[in-house]
Amino acid sequence: MNPVLTLSPIVRTHAFTVHTRRSPEFLDITEEVERAVAACGVREGIALVFSCHTTAAVRINENEPLLLRDMEEFLKRLAPRELYYSHNDFAIRTHNLTPEECPNAHAHLQHLLLGASEAVPIQGGKLALGRWQRIFLVELDRPRERRVLVQVVGCA
Ligand code: ZN
Numbered sequence: 001m002n003p004v005l006t007l008s009p010i011v012r013t014h015a016f017t018v019h020t021r022r023s024p025e026f027l028d029i030t031e032e033v034e035r036a037v038a039a040c041g042v043r044e045g046i047a048l049v050f051s052c053h054t055t056a057a058v059r060i061n062e063n064e065p066l067l068l069r070d071m072e073e074f075l076k077r078l079a080p081r082e083l084y085y086s087h088n089d090f091a092i093r094t095h096n097l098t099p100e101e102c103p104n105a106h107a108h109l110q111h112l113l114l115g116a117s118e119a120v121p122i123q124g125g126k127l128a129l130g131r132w133q134r135i136f137l138v139e140l141d142r143p144r145e146r147r148v149l150v151q152v153v154g155c156a
Contacts, residue, residue: 009045009154009155010152010153010154011151012040012042012151013149013151013152014039014149014150014152015148016032016150017145018032018137018146019144020137020139020143020144020145020146021143022139023139023141023143024072024075024110024138024139024140025072025138025139025143026071026137027137027138027139028063028135028136029049029135030135032148033049033120037125037127040152041156042152042153042156043122043155044122044123044154045153046119046120047119047120047127047150048119048149048152048153049120049148049149050151051137051146051147052149053146053147054111055108055111056137056138056146057110057138058115058116058118058136058137058138058148059115059135059136060118060129060134060136062133075140078109078110078113079105079106079107079109080106081106083106085106086105088103102141102142104141106140107140107141110140114138114140118135120135122154
């Protein structure tokens with residue numbers, strides 16, 4: 001039998017929250033993810049970074065301030081806030097309405113293209129990110145507290 005298969009994997013889930021301030025906004029959460037990976041003792045494995053929201057995404061990209069501005073403008077062009085969307089039409093909408101509901105279809109559509117998670121390889125106990133790669137929580141709706149999960153699976 002392959003000796004690797006006899007090792008029981010480590011699975012650890014770390015949750016944290018971030019406070020966003022505007023929209024769109026790219027918040028660099030790389031250090032928080034690195035801390036979660038370091039704390040769990042996994043040397044070789046995968047870290048899944050997951051946003052628990054439909055209007056806040058997780059994406060890997062470069063943390064360069066002017067690029068972040070470009071990416072924010074790009075998202076606004078893809079799904080402008082001011083267009084008509086059925087999801088925002090509270091005269092016809094009947095599903096998933098809450099007392100604090102606000103028009104946010106643009107944020108859902110931007111999220112559709114970005115996605116809720118990134119998976120990052122762990123090598124030698126560290127995230128195997130490339131030189132310019134950083135992990136971002138991307139706020140697409142009104143600023144608020146956002147919950148992020150880091151699930152680490154691997155071997156010590
Ligand atoms: Zn919505």
